[in-house]
Amino acid sequence: MxxxxxxxxxxxxxxxxxxxxxxxxxxxxxxxxxxxxxxxxxxxxxxxxxxxxxxxxxxxxxxxxxxxxxxxxxxxxxxxxxxxxxxxxxxxxxxKRGEKVLVEVPVQVVGQAGPDTLVVTEHPTIALEAEATHVPEAIEVDVTAAAAGTQFLASDLTLPEGVSLTGDADALVVNVVAQVTAAALEADLADSPAGAAEAEAAAESTDADE
CATH class of the missing domain: 2.40.240.10 (Ribosomal Protein L25; Chain P)
Structure with a gap:
């Protein structure tokens, strides 16, 4: 830098x-x-x-x-x-040049995950120790073709030379989850008590209109 x-x-x-x-x-x-x-x-x-x-x-x-x-x-x-x-x-x-500093560096997601997935950034920044004159502007997480269920922990991140992790190594940074389709959401609502009640109310309303 x-x-x-x-x-x-x-x-x-x-x-x-x-x-x-x-x-x-x-x-x-x-x-x-x-x-x-x-x-x-x-x-x-x-x-x-x-x-x-x-x-x-x-x-x-x-x-x-x-x-x-x-x-x-x-x-x-x-x-x-x-x-x-x-x-x-x-x-x-x-x-000072050569001095180590503690910083919070932004996490930047790159790439396109697999089909029918949603990429969730759980931690937008990561705690690092770096030389003052070599603090990275961002730490990239490449999710290219990642399938649902793929998780990127802090320990999985690729850090520049001379930069070390200071936070929890097991912290979940980026999570790739299955995208919820409209059909699946409708099915979940129908299966839930609240959803069943809404469906019943909608049916009663339709009957009343007729």
Whole structure:
């Protein structure tokens, strides 16, 4: 993963008023956290930050130029306005090259499963440990031609070199199940007490109409 370069400014104004003024200037308030140090409050360029986060994904790696000092950072939390869909605030954590970090990486299903199946993603993300500069954007699960009943556990996932699983190895990540047909659903409803009652009510309604 290559780092997206951004120029950041330290800020000394805080609170909602200051945040509104920053956003009005097409910039984004941010905070970078570092082990053993107080968090640093920053201002990031609006459009460039949005493009960097969009390109880098959930764990975008940023190379920040902060008053001439270069600091690598991973996106930790991105707050987005639910209506205007613009970035409101970004939390980052400082990292170093070669440092191992714990991250949640999205699961991406690829391929077409077998006929009459439904692919269910049970866990949309997977907990991994990876080098800060080599965090994968996603972990692919290939379901090509998978039959109903096929299950992909966390331990079945193919991870890039240097990346290791930190969560439950037996966790069900993707499940391939049989697709329920309309005929099967109708039969299940007819066999159930509730379904029988509905069918009887429908029959009585038909008789009454006649």
């Amino acid at each position: 290559s780092a997206e370069k951004l120029t950041a400014e330290k800020r000394t104004e805080f609170g909602k008023g200051a945040a509104r003024r920053i956003r009005a200037a097409n910039k984004i308030p941010a905070v970078i956290y570092e082990h053993g140090n107080e968090p640093t409050h920053l201002t990031l360029p609006g459009h460039a930050t949005m493009m960097a986060l969009r390109h880098g994904g959930a764990n975008a790696l940023l190379e920040l130029d902060i008053d001439g000092d270069v600091q690598l950072a991973l996106a930790k939390e991105v707050q987005v306005d639910p209506i205007r869909r613009v970035i409101q605030h970004v939390d980052l954590f400082a990292v």
